[in-house]
Amino acid sequence: MGVKVNSFLMDTRGVDTIPLKMILYLTVTGIVIFLVASSWNSLAPVYSGAKDSKQINAAALELLSIQNGYARNILEQNSPDGSTCTVELSMQDISYLAFGVDPDPDMNGNLTDNQWVPENNTIICQYVNGVKDRYNIDGNVINFRKGTLDNTGKWILNDELDTNRNIGILIKGPVEGKFNFELVLADEKYTISHF
Numbered sequence: 001m002g003v004k005v006n007s008f009l010m011d012t013r014g015v016d017t018i019p020l021k022m023i024l025y026l027t028v029t030g031i032v033i034f035l036v037a038s039s040w041n042s043l044a045p046v047y048s049g050a051k052d053s054k055q056i057n058a059a060a061l062e063l064l065s066i067q068n069g070y071a072r073n074i075l076e077q078n079s080p081d082g083s084t085c086t087v088e089l090s091m092q093d094i095s096y097l098a099f100g101v102d103p104d105p106d107m108n109g110n111l112t113d114n115q116w117v118p119e120n121n122t123i124i125c126q127y128v129n130g131v132k133d134r135y136n137i138d139g140n141v142i143n144f145r146k147g148t149l150d151n152t153g154k155w156i157l158n159d160e161l162d163t164n165r166n167i168g169i170l171i172k173g174p175v176e177g178k179f180n181f182e183l184v185l186a187d188e189k190y191t192i193s194h195f
Contacts (some may be wrong), residue, residue: 052091053133056123059087060137062100063181063191067140071185074156082183084194091125096171098124099193100144101168107132111170118167120144127174144169147182147192155194157186169193 045126062085069083089097096103102117102124104110109130123135146158146169160166171179179193 019179022170030031052094052125053091053135055091056097056125056133056135059089060123062087063142063186064137066181066183066191067142067189069183071183071189073185074154075186077152082185084180084182087177087179087181089171089175089177092174092176093128094175095126095128096124096173097171098126099169099171099191100142101170103168103170104132116167143188143190145190145192146170147173147194155182155184155192157184158191170193 066083072082073079121137147155148158
């Protein structure tokens, strides 16, 4: 009952199956990596859009939260500050973000060739690829206006001669940073920008 001990180096029974299995496994791994890489390129814009949508919805909630708060009377110099909120945004793939206005109603990419269209309670996001998304803010009417500092350091309504600059708030992309808004009272309530 002797057992014949074969040398490991002399055993050639599976010599042709190992390389074939290795080639098959490497081929399958390469195909899987290729499919993951190609699907990532098509899913990345969807992921970016979902991330942007989440940020805009959070901004809408912040803006809605101050609407029933205290509105600073801009005609009174010593009036206490109105309700404020800070919106943090990080969106790299957008052309502009507009609050309460459509600055490009004909969607040609030129923001200066047409009269801006007021759209209260709306945030409009136009991406660099031309796609435009509208986000409606439910609740009370929100009148957005660009703010400007007066000579005393208080934020007031921007009263430029250009009527396009008197309605809504426009942030040109890419958007990155914190943006402050305040509720003020002139002849009616406005949500003004502090930027």
